[in-house]
Amino acid sequence: MGSEREMDRLARLDSAGLQQLDHLYRSHAGWLRALVAHRLRAQPTDVDDIVQDTWLRAAGCKTDNIQHPKAFLSQTALNLFRDRKRREAVCQQHREGVTADQGRGDRHGMSEQEAILELERIVLDLPEKMRDVFVLSRFRHMSNVEIATTLGISVKTVEWRMGKALALCMSRLRD
Template sequence: MTNKINLDKIISELANDNEAPLEDLFNHYYPRLYNFSRSFLKIEEDIDDILQEVFVKIWMNRKKINSAATFNSFIFTITRNLLLNALRSRLNNENIKGEILKLSLAEEYSQMEQVEYHELKEKVNNLVDELPERQKEIFILSREEGLSHKEIAEKLGISTKTVEYHINQSIKHLKKNLEKIGLMSVLFFYLFF
């Protein structure tokens, strides 16, 4: 494995449909992406599959890569997005949700041992139900279905700025109301997982 690669040359070759440089990219970036992924997921399971998908996406988007200067940011953004998707899909399992909730609640959880996970989720869901209809729809598409701002905008025929506005308003509403009942870490759990 070489420490240095000529990104400009690799990007140019990829744009010309030469897939050979993908191996150089893989060898160069794999250790950094692996460590980044492991620190993000906290477990090693599925990392290799995710990283393979990163390089598939690079190949699929090879004509859109314009400069070596932005490539690092590009590859880490793809990796981060795939890791977030993996975390969200893991949380479809109720047992994993419960374990992560216990970890994320830390201090508050120890004070509220009698409160079940479903009761906490119901409080959050009730707050989401209080949102104006459009905000609620956008928030659910973002947090429960895992769609990106761009995907939501395309699906609903609105701008990404409108999506961002509605999500920010939703978060403000949840934060304000969860602060009142001392459940800020539930907000963290709900928003980022």
């Protein structure tokens, strides 16, 4: 499946470009298909897609400038094959991550909405001085210096209260 850009390039080929591409295709189509199928050990459906995309890429180049057509075609096919495998790996990692996240949510028996409510309850239960520092830091995105100035306390006090607030939140989340 070629990109829109490659399809546009193919549509803009003049008759000389089409003849050069046709000559390249007639000379190397069988070889390219065999290369992708055997050397890359691609699935039959992948072979068709990679070969088609290779020809679309070739159509986007000035074929009269290609001095070593087999090298050009094999490198293009190999790059497309690698791109496809990288995309598949990213998709697989994403699927595994989603499955793992769903599994964790089920084990704890808590929906996302319930988790948000629980976090809100934990923050509201913090002692007032710690809660003020925590809210300014995490929800207002203020720096420790800004929090110290706003509350009229030292930066060290902000750091201490933030550390205590985080420790309390973590212990309550573990319960």
